[in-house]
Amino acid sequence: MNIYDVSKKAGVSIATVSRVLNGNPNVSEKTKDKVLSVMDELGYTPNVFARGLGLNTMHTIGILCSDSSDTFLANAVYYIEQALRKNGYESFLCCTGYELENKKKYLHLLLSKRVDAVILVGSHYLEANKSDNDYILSAAEKVPVMMINGYLNHPNIFCTLCDDYQAVYDAVIRLVSHGKKNFLFLYRSDSSSSRSKIKGFKDGMTAAGLPFSEDTVCLCSNDIIATKDFLLSLYKEGHIFDAILTAEDVLAVGAVKFAGASGIRIPEDLEIVGYNNSLLGICTEPELSTLDNHVETLSITTVNTLMRILKGADVPNKTTISNDFIARGTAY
Amino acid sequence: MNIYDVSKKAGVSIATVSRVLNGNPNVSEKTKDKVLSVMDELGYTPNVFARGLGLNTMHTIGILCSDSSDTFLANAVYYIEQALRKNGYESFLCCTGYELENKKKYLHLLLSKRVDAVILVGSHYLEANKSDNDYILSAAEKVPVMMINGYLNHPNIFCTLCDDYQAVYDAVIRLVSHGKKNFLFLYRSDSSSSRSKIKGFKDGMTAAGLPFSEDTVCLCSNDIIATKDFLLSLYKEGHIFDAILTAEDVLAVGAVKFAGASGIRIPEDLEIVGYNNSLLGICTEPELSTLDNHVETLSITTVNTLMRILKGADVPNKTTISNDFIARGTAY
Numbered sequence: 001m002n003i004y005d006v007s008k009k010a011g012v013s014i015a016t017v018s019r020v021l022n023g024n025p026n027v028s029e030k031t032k033d034k035v036l037s038v039m040d041e042l043g044y045t046p047n048v049f050a051r052g053l054g055l056n057t058m059h060t061i062g063i064l065c066s067d068s069s070d071t072f073l074a075n076a077v078y079y080i081e082q083a084l085r086k087n088g089y090e091s092f093l094c095c096t097g098y099e100l101e102n103k104k105k106y107l108h109l110l111l112s113k114r115v116d117a118v119i120l121v122g123s124h125y126l127e128a129n130k131s132d133n134d135y136i137l138s139a140a141e142k143v144p145v146m147m148i149n150g151y152l153n154h155p156n157i158f159c160t161l162c163d164d165y166q167a168v169y170d171a172v173i174r175l176v177s178h179g180k181k182n183f184l185f186l187y188r189s190d191s192s193s194s195r196s197k198i199k200g201f202k203d204g205m206t207a208a209g210l211p212f213s214e215d216t217v218c219l220c221s222n223d224i225i226a227t228k229d230f231l232l233s234l235y236k237e238g239h240i241f242d243a244i245l246t247a248e249d250v251l252a253v254g255a256v257k258f259a260g261a262s263g264i265r266i267p268e269d270l271e272i273v274g275y276n277n278s279l280l281g282i283c284t285e286p287e288l289s290t291l292d293n294h295v296e297t298l299s300i301t302t303v304n305t306l307m308r309i310l311k312g313a314d315v316p317n318k319t320t321i322s323n324d325f326i327a328r329g330t331a332y
Numbered sequence: 333m334n335i336y337d338v339s340k341k342a343g344v345s346i347a348t349v350s351r352v353l354n355g356n357p358n359v360s361e362k363t364k365d366k367v368l369s370v371m372d373e374l375g376y377t378p379n380v381f382a383r384g385l386g387l388n389t390m391h392t393i394g395i396l397c398s399d400s401s402d403t404f405l406a407n408a409v410y411y412i413e414q415a416l417r418k419n420g421y422e423s424f425l426c427c428t429g430y431e432l433e434n435k436k437k438y439l440h441l442l443l444s445k446r447v448d449a450v451i452l453v454g455s456h457y458l459e460a461n462k463s464d465n466d467y468i469l470s471a472a473e474k475v476p477v478m479m480i481n482g483y484l485n486h487p488n489i490f491c492t493l494c495d496d497y498q499a500v501y502d503a504v505i506r507l508v509s510h511g512k513k514n515f516l517f518l519y520r521s522d523s524s525s526s527r528s529k530i531k532g533f534k535d536g537m538t539a540a541g542l543p544f545s546e547d548t549v550c551l552c553s554n555d556i557i558a559t560k561d562f563l564l565s566l567y568k569e570g571h572i573f574d575a576i577l578t579a580e581d582v583l584a585v586g587a588v589k590f591a592g593a594s595g596i597r598i599p600e601d602l603e604i605v606g607y608n609n610s611l612l613g614i615c616t617e618p619e620l621s622t623l624d625n626h627v628e629t630l631s632i633t634t635v636n637t638l639m640r641i642l643k644g645a646d647v648p649n650k651t652t653i654s655n656d657f658i659a660r661g662t663a664y
Contacts, residue, residue: 060441068400068425069410078401081427085434090441093400093425095413102417109392109422113445224614253615260617282556283585283615285592 003141004155010038014155018144019312026312061306062110063093064103065121071249071278072295076121076148079299087307089116098124098189104135111142117306119146123193126150144309146302149193149293151318158309160302160319162293164196165203167323171245171273171291172204174325178332180243180271181210184234186255187247188222197247197275216241220251227254228261235262242270243331249274249281249290256284256330271331286329293323335473336487342370346487350476351644358644393638394442395425396435397453403581403610404627408453408480411631419639421448430456430521436467443474449638451478455525458482476641478634481525483650490641492634492651494625496528497535499655503577503605503623504536506657510664512575512603513542516566518587519579520554529579529607548573552583559586560593567594574602575663581606581613581622588616588662603663618661625655 003021007014012031019027020035027035061084065073077093084091092113094106103125110118118139125147127133133152139145140156147159172183185201187194198217205212220227231254234241246252252274256266264270266286274281274290281288301319308315335353339346344363351359352367359367393416397405409425416423424445426438435457442450450471457479459465465484471477472488479491504515517533519526530549537544552559563586566573578584584606588598596602598618606613606622613620630653640647 067410068406068413071403074400074406077427078399081400082429085429090438091426092445093427094423095410095425097414097417106422113424224611250611279556279582280611280615283612285617 005042006035006038007155009042010035013314015309015312015314018156018309058114058116059089060113060115061089061091062107062113062115062118063091063121064096064106064110064118064125065093066096066098066103066124067122068093068095070122071280072276072293073122075278075295076299079296080119080121080303083300083303087303100127100132107135107139111139115143116310117144117146119148119302119306120150121148123149123191124189126152126192128190128192128195144306146306148298148302151192153317158302158305158315158317160298160305160321162298162321162323164193164293164323165200167275167291167293167325168197168200168245169204169207171325171331172201173208175243175245175271175273175331176204176208176210178271182241183210183216183243183245184231184241185217185245185247186220186227186251187217188220188251194247201245220254222248222250224250224254224257227251228257231255231258232261244270244272246273247275249276249278249288252288252290252330253280253284256286256288266330267332273325273331277326281326281328284330289328289331290326291323292326294321297321337374338367338370339487341374342367345646347641347644347646350488350641390446390448391421392445392447393421393423394439394445394447394450395423395453396428396438396442396450396457397425398428398430398435398456400425400427402454403612404608404625405454407610407627408631411628412451412453412635415632415635419635432459432464439467439471443471447475448642449476449478451480451634451638452482453480455481455523456521458484458524460522460524460527476638478638480630480634483524485649490634490637490647490649492630492637492653494630495652495654496525496625497532499607499623499625499657500529500532500577501536501539503657503663504533505540507575507577507603507605507663508536508540508542510603514573515542515548515575515577516563516573517549517577517579518552518559518583519549520552520583526579533577552586554580554582556582556586556589559583560589563587563590564593576602576604578605579607581608581610581620584620584622584662585612585616588618588620598662599664605657605663609658613658613660616662621660621663622658623655624658626653629653 003017007017020032065077068074081091096103096106137154145157149161151159202212244255252272255272259266259270274288277290277292281290305315335349339349349367352364397409400406413423428435428438469486477489481493483491534544576587584604587604591598591602606620609622609624613622637647
């Protein structure tokens with residue numbers, strides 16, 4: 001028995017049920033009576049939403065993030081917490097790691113602490129195996145679930161995404177227009193975001209009329225020196241490449257180190273594109289050209305959307321933000 | 333009325349009282365009776381410690397950190413959470429920002445969620461004005477308080493520190509031995525850690541027989557480009573310097589950028605030393621020489637100490653870890 005059943009039976013949206021539970025005045029008396037009588041009929045006890053009735057709200061939001069040492073995720077958390085605080089909300093963050101069991105455990109823990117909503121930061125909360133996401137759907141029956149860079153089409157789940165597919169696709173086309181032909185794509189872990197980027201890479205190559213080979217997509221460790229060494233070994237084996245796209249700035253830094261160690265000129269002989277527009281990209285010589293996925297905008301948009309939800313507004317369940325190409329020293 | 337009063341009146345250590353409350357078998361029946369009768373006499377209700385009696389423990393630790401976008405703090409949080417999870421503990425993190433009022437609010441929030449202990453990460457939890465730390469002392473009456481890189485001498489507060497003073501002092505002596513004479517010290521915010529580093533800088537200069545001037549200690553913004561521009565303006569005004577020590581790697585990166593823009597040779601004409609041994613230091617060209625404050629060791633030591641405390645062990649309330657000089661490209 002959950003809010004979804006109530007909405008279906010009453011023939012109103014989840015948002016309307018939520019508005020009734022939140023005591024929002026923008027609901028007609030008639031609709032309100034209808035919803036309340038359906039709840040009564042179904043024996044629905046809005047124990048968790050009860051706090052929305054002003055009985056018990058802690059004004060606390062739970063945040064899940066897989067890895068606080070990841071620059072993108074750490075920055076997202078930073079902007080989310082700032083925005084929540086500005087709106088009078090406090091927050092708890094749980095760093096879950098990448099194991100499904102721990103993600104479940106922490107989400108459960110947050111709900112037991114009676115948070116008003118949860119925010120899942122990063123595409124690692126979208127499992128490749130669909131049924132592994134069921135714990136997120138269950139959470140959405142209790143509180144609004146916000147996802148950053150993950151998308152589940154389900155009531156009470158609201159997603160803010162950056163367009164990873166298009167960003168990489170466009171970068172391929174851009175570098176091809178400079179005459180680059182032999183591409184590598186480096187990524188560091190499997191996630192829905194990586195899968196989008198790889199698809200953008202593949203489709204970009206095809207659209208540009210270039211042959212695509214699976215072995216140009218390389219899984220690297222999340223380490224500058226290991227990435228440099230990996231590229232050095234490819235190079236010594238005679239692999240030819242004049243363009244390297246990456247899923248993370250840290251991998252692009254490794255590519256810059258590789259070029260330095262091999263006497264390859266950047267960007268004339270090798271163009272390199274990072275991802276995330278992180279601080280690392282300003283440290284290198286030359287500085288990284290990178291795809292900016294607007295972590296600040298993603299984070300603030302998520303909080304703004306959540307604030308509207310908590311006030312009972314109808315909001316779309318998916319917002320997509322486009323990426324920008326930041327041209328610095330490693331690619332035109 | 334608190335655990336401190338009980339310990340004083342019973343003539344036993346806080347750890348012993350804690351052992352009794354934790355049901356630890358390593359307490360003689362006699363001592364146990366004594367402690368329990370003092371509690372009775374004083375009317376002490378161990379409501380918070382009661383969870384230690386196995387009644388109500390959540391196996392959850394609260395973590396406070398001022399800023400998740402700071403690389404050092406983010407890494408510390410990452411290692412702490414990993415170590416806690418290995419020990420079967422979950423954790424909540426609150427990013428408080430730098431305002432005292434918010435620090436207080438979040439510490440209170442964590443205690444209200446009935447955590448078993450709190451860990452304060454980073455030297456920003458030690459206010460220059462002593463009485464501003466009273467809220468931490470109060471928390472220590474309820475749960476063990478662990479501090480990373482902050483030191484308060486108070487029962488039930490346990491501190492793990494890196495020796496910032498000595499690290500900077502030694503670095504001055506080291507660079508002086510290379511013939512460097514005109515030093516700058518760059519830092520980015522006032523904290524107990526910054527104050528230790530600045531004192532180490534000052535004392536190192538004095539010990540090396542060099543004149544010390546207050547205006548060689550420069551407060552910079554936490555930004556690579558701003559630091560570079562600041563040094564450029566000093567340089568154009570005719571200031572002479574051949575050694576730059578910093579309180580953060582990010583400032584040292586700015587110094588490397590400054591040297592690149594000014595055609596100054598590193599390390600021949602200018603030696604630069606970072607701080608924290610962060611990922612940024614591997615991105616620059618040349619790579620940063622830096623002072624490694626062993627964030628992983630600091631974090632794991634803190635968790636190991638906490639685990640012993642929760643088992644009722646007597647532990648020292650201060651552990652200091654020495655820093656290492658990592659010699660890479662910007663200083664010998």
